Amino acid sequence: MPAITVKTFAGERPKLDPRLLPNESASKAFGCHFDNGNLSPLKRPALTGIAVINTAKTIYQHLNQYWFAWDKEVHAVPSPITDDPWQRVYFTGDGYPKVTTNEIFEGANMPASAYRLGVQSPEVVIIASVTEGIDENEDGSTIDPNDDETRYYTHTYVTAAGEEGPPGEASQRIEIKYPDEEGTYVSLIFSPPNVNVSNITHRRIYRTATGGGSADYLFVAEIPISQNVFIDDIQGDQLGASLDTYDFEMPNEDMIGLTSMANGILAGFFDSTVCFSEAYLPYAWPSDYQQTTEHEIVTVAALGNTLAVLTKGYPYLFSGITPSAMAGQKLEFNQACVSGRSAVIVNGSLIYASPDGLISLSTSGLNMLTNQVITREQWQEYDPQTIEAYQQEGRYLAFYGEDLDKGFIFDPNTGDFRHFTATADCGFNSLIDDALYTCQGGNLSKWESSPTLMDYQWRSKDFEAQDISFACGMVKGVDLIQSGLRVFADETEVLHLEPGQIPNTAFRLPPTRGDSWAFEVYGSGTIHSVSIATTMREVAV
Structure with a gap:
């Protein structure tokens, strides 16, 4: 005899007509999950x-202790440096790119303060003047004037964290007749930075080691x-390492979307330009590393x-071990990303909202x-343009609507949807305790x-x-007193057992x-x- 039995439960597959669904699928699934195949409440x-x-529109947990919050969409990442003594956090979206440290982030509203990310090059050229020493040897002979030196100076700014920026413009050409003789020195005059929002505390001075203007700059002091004044009487053999921050540019002031890649590289973007930092130097963003997309x-x-780049047109993948070796690949797949905050990594793949549905993007x-x-x-x-999503136990959990007061969960493994009612202004996935935190009205849950x-x-x-008369039914479970049951025949309700009325038999x-x-x-x-079923024996099986 015919019978209907559902022993495992799953979510919705809206595309299919309800009569064509698998037995375990729902035509409506709300507020539930299906752990171990059972139907349970969230x-x-x-x-x-x-x-x-x-x-708050963005929240971020730092060091599993401090909660940062912004009233706009911000992307924050921790320092890629292991055991960073400044415990820095880098973020974009709150004006120009910024960095905060353990010296300044604590306060009633965190981060309480931040510096501009990057170090600018000095704006004013060094003023240099030469004072020549004696021009005779101890025996009274004249020193060979062929030992003269042509010299140029430059300088860089350095932050309290030791971050060194690119050099300023070279000084005027300095001619020194007797460079290695006692009493010869060069007086250098400096101007302060026009603006100091990067916590600049020091200046490094460099000079060319040989004439001709083509030699490298070596460290002086x-x-x-x-x-604002320095006397350079240092001998050539006492100079330090060469200058290596020529292209350590500040990030573009409009850069947003900061994210952390492997090998200590940070990435961000502005307009249709992708940006990469030097490895383990998050303040240095050479423009030579920038790449562009069509949209x-x-x-x-x-x-x-690999950096996945989602655009208003085709997606891209940029891969490389070093920032200078990044190679881009345009994916000929016309599925634009309609909401930046819909993009979240679930089980190693990036899932995002397109105009047609959810897309999974991986390196393959x-x-x-x-x-x-x-x-x-x-x-x-x-x-879909309103979706803000998070990873939750291997599932894609999304809030949507103008007020983010509706939600759904999509399980990539089973390919089904379920829905829930909750409101969240923003959220944060904590890797430390494997939990999703949401924020509504400033209160974290x-x-x-x-x-x-x-x-x-x-x-x-x-x-x-086909014109069957089912005569009996049975529900098995735990705490059935808290559940109700409705049975329908040809869309008409024929039985309603309210909570507390479902028998155990x-x-x-x-x-x-x-x-x-x-x-x-x-x-x-x-x-x-x-x-x-049609008989008691069938439902009792």
């Missing part, structure tokens, strides 16, 4: 007692930035040594995740950590039955015939199986 977020600014960039994300290529699950028209009901449960609603597929259905049958369970109990 837990509600639990307030942590932590508060940030009530207008480091002096406090407040010192305006929406966001970027790191996949190991692109995959349309939802083309067999949801139509373009159905997808547009999610307002930890996702699915409350003992309070959401109420779920799960409706089955439409089972075709088989029960009778009203005498009804139908060509299409479905059931719906709701509440907060755990459901193991639901059966509807």
Whole structure:
């Protein structure tokens, strides 16, 4: 005899007609999850007692202790340097790119203060003048004038953290007749920086070692930035290392989307330009490392040594061990990213919202995740341009809508959707405790950590039955007193057992015939199986 039995549960696949769904799939799945195949309620977020600014649009946890917050979309990353003594955090989106340290980030609202990222080159040329020493040897003979030296000077700014910027313009040409004789020296006069928002504390002085103007600059001395005069009487064999920060430019002031790649490289973008920092030198962004895309960039994300670049047109992959060796690949796949905050790494792949659905991007290529699950028209009901997403236990969890007050979970492994009601202004995935934190009105909550449960609603597929009269049913599970059941025949409700009315044994259905049958369970109990059959023996199996 015919029977309907559902022993495992899954989410929605909206593209399919309800009668064509697999037995375990739902025509509606709300507020539920399917651990171990059972139907269970989601837990509600639990307030942590932590508060940030009530207008927060970005939150970031630093050192598993401090919570930073901004009232705009910001991308923040920790220092790539192991055991960084300054415990620096680099971020973009709050004006020009910035960095904060353990000396200045603490305060009522964190980060309390920050410096501009990068070190500018000195704006004013060094003024140099020569004082010649004696021109005779001890025996009274004249010193050979062929030992004269042509010299140029330059200088760089240095921050309190030892970050050295690019050199300023070379000084005027200096001719020294007796460079190595006692009493010969060069007086150098400096001007202070026109602006100091990068915590510049020192200046390094360099000079050419040989004439001709083509030799490298060698280190002379480091002096406090407040010192405006230096006497250079250092002999040539006492000079230090050569200058190596020629192209250590500041990041473009419009750069956003900061992310951290492998090998200590940071990346960001502005307009249609991708930017890379020097490895383990997050303040140095040579323009020679910049690459361009055909369309305006929406966001970027790191996949190991590869940078995924999502644009308003084609996506790109940029790969390389060093920033100078990055090679770009345009992917001929016309699926633009419609929301930068929809892009999140789940199980090693970058998932993002396109006009047609969710896309998975990895180093091996692109995959349309939802083309067999949801139509373009159905997808547009999610307002994909508003989606802000996070990773949660290997699933894609998204808030959407103008107020971010609606949500869905997509499981890449099973390819189905489920929905929930919650509001979040922003969120943060913590790797340290493997938790998702959300923020609403400045109050931080930890996702699915409350003992309070959401109420779920799960409706089955439409089972075709050809004028069958099912006579009985049975629900198995835990805490069934907290769940209710509805049974439908040809879209008409024929039975409703409210919470507390579902028996622990088989029960009778009203005498009804139908060509299409479905059931719906709701509440907060755990459901193991639901059966509807023509005899008691069949539902008791």
